[in-house]
Amino acid sequence: MTDSASCSITRLEGGCRVQDLGRFGVRHLGLGQGGGFDHLSLRVANALLGNAHTAPALEITLGQVALTFSASTTVALTGADIGARLDHVPVSPGGCFVVEVGQTLMFDTPVQGLRSYLAVAGGFKVTPELGSVTALAREPLGGLHGEGGELTVGDALLYAPGFPSLRTQPDTTRWSFDEALVLDVVVGLQAATFSGRSLFDAFNRPWCVGTRADSMGVRLEGPRLESRCASLISEGLTPGVIQVPPDGAPIVLGPDCQSIGGYPKFGAVTPYSLARLGQCCPGDTLHLRPVGIGLARARWAQWLGHLDGVESHGDSARM
Amino acid sequence: MTANVEIERVGLDCLLVRLFDQIDTRHVDVIMAFCEQLRDELADAVIDLTPSYTTVLVHFDDARADEPHVREAIKRALEAAGQRAEASGQVHELPVWFDPRVGPELEVIADKAKLSVDEVIERHVSREYRVFALGFAPGFGFMGAVDEAIAMPRLSTPRKRVAAGSVGIAGIQTAVYPTALPGGWNIIGRCPTRLFDIKREGYTLYRAGDTVRFKPIDHATFLNLGGDDTPFEGARHD
DSSP: OOSOEEEEEEEESSEEEEEOSOOOSOGGGTOOOOOOSSHHHHHHHHHHTTOOTTOOEEEEESOOEEEEESSOEEEEEEEEEOOOEETTEEOOSSEEEEEOTTOEEEEOSOSEEEEEEEEETTOOOOOOBTTBOOOOTTOSSOSSSSSOOOOOTTOEEEEOOOOOOOOBOOGGGSOOSSSOEEEEEEEOTTGGGBOHHHHHHHHHSOEEEEEEEETTEEEEESSOOOBSOSOOOOEEOOTTEEEOOTTSOOEEEOTTOOSEEOSOEEEEEOHHHHHHHTTOOTTOEEEEEEOOHHHHHHHHHHHHHHHHHHTTSOOOOOO | OOTTOEEEEETTTEEEEEOOSSOOTTHHHHHHHHHHHHHHHHGGGEEEEEEOSSEEEEEEOTTTOOHHHHHHHHHHHHHHHHHHOOOOSOEEEEEEBOOTTTOTTHHHHHHHHTOOHHHHHHHHHTSOEEEEEEOSSTTOEEEEOOOGGGOBOOOSSOEEEEOTTEEEEEBTEEEEOSSOEEEOOEEEEEOOSOOBOTTSTTSBSOOTTOEEEEEEOOHHHHHHTTOOOOOOTTOOOO
């Protein structure tokens, strides 16, 4: 066993980023928060292995990635089902498994969902910068080598092999892809500047996830929403906020959103709904639902309780 | 101070404090005093405080302070800020090589303002600017207010890449691009000073509330200060 085992990227055609829960305390300097979009699946992957909840893991968007491991270790895979295969043997997401030395973990295109999270026991050894390994496209910091930038074929992520028990993900922490998707929205901000018709439409008409969807924001297509303020003086933003540019199509801000902006906003999706949005592909349909702050807090607390339960759940051998 | 202030809810753990409804350099000191007071009030329950032109976004740790507690702290900080707002922030002087090779809109602005290029430069450097907010990218400071004569709306089609150090004008605002980024500001020169560096204490050269002066430098000085004089694509070559 060695402390300098490495996981090498041998194919990269989708997206692959090293991620944690984001960077905090520096937004006033113009930095974005970043971090994994489906932060709940990322937390589950680390919890399955008993890792620190901030341990760096891989966020794989749209699959099409292959990884080889220089030493055997236990890993956990959560989030989207992207047709994972370990040396051609299918592996379903939602639990831990052992990768043997020299084996290749391959990801095809998503079957369900969009983003998958791969954690290794102990976490990948990546040095955080300003408190996080996240690397936003417009920022010169974070990532595998520091100074920002994306992962490329040939990059190797270090890890110290470990073999915690092979846990499975409790159903309470799995996304349902079969039911109609509803995102909870805490109404606020400049909601009063929107026409009554627009607010009615926002919460009663279906929305289609647009093709302009990435970690900065997800544009929703549907009825045109109108605010009597076409633009505002720029003010602080946070992931989850729903802003409406003059074209009337709302954008749910993702983790990589800018720190300030000037479009009118009528609320923010809750943390658990934002995580779920990270699994939506262009063309998916969803509804927005207004929730009271009390109910939203209760649902979020319930989620955090489910996460606490992951570490004690089902120590069964899978695969 | 608290009379006309609105507090808007942003999701589960943020509140947006709207202190003013118009941009005014005189508001900057009140906003910065408020931020300082609120940091004292909330201590480690603050995750992020993001000041902007007229607002402060308060991101709090709801495991350490609940929303009613944070709202009370905001009210106390507003009262204290109204009493003690005084000139704050540091003053920075930024060297800038103003030249059409690295400032493709220098002549465009001169034509529109019916001024010579030298007069445009003079108008830009003759003022001190307040930093209203940092945003868009690390260390990108939105500053104002620019002389109306040289104010210019953003380009109708933003550039895919604006070189690091580019000094721009958008409306009555001015800014320096800390790194190469996409952008639609009118570029008039280039600054060799590094504005964002994670190895520097505080990470950014300036913060919201600081004051910035620009000082014209020649090409040789620009190079001596470590500037990169690679011309803009499509800019005039001498």
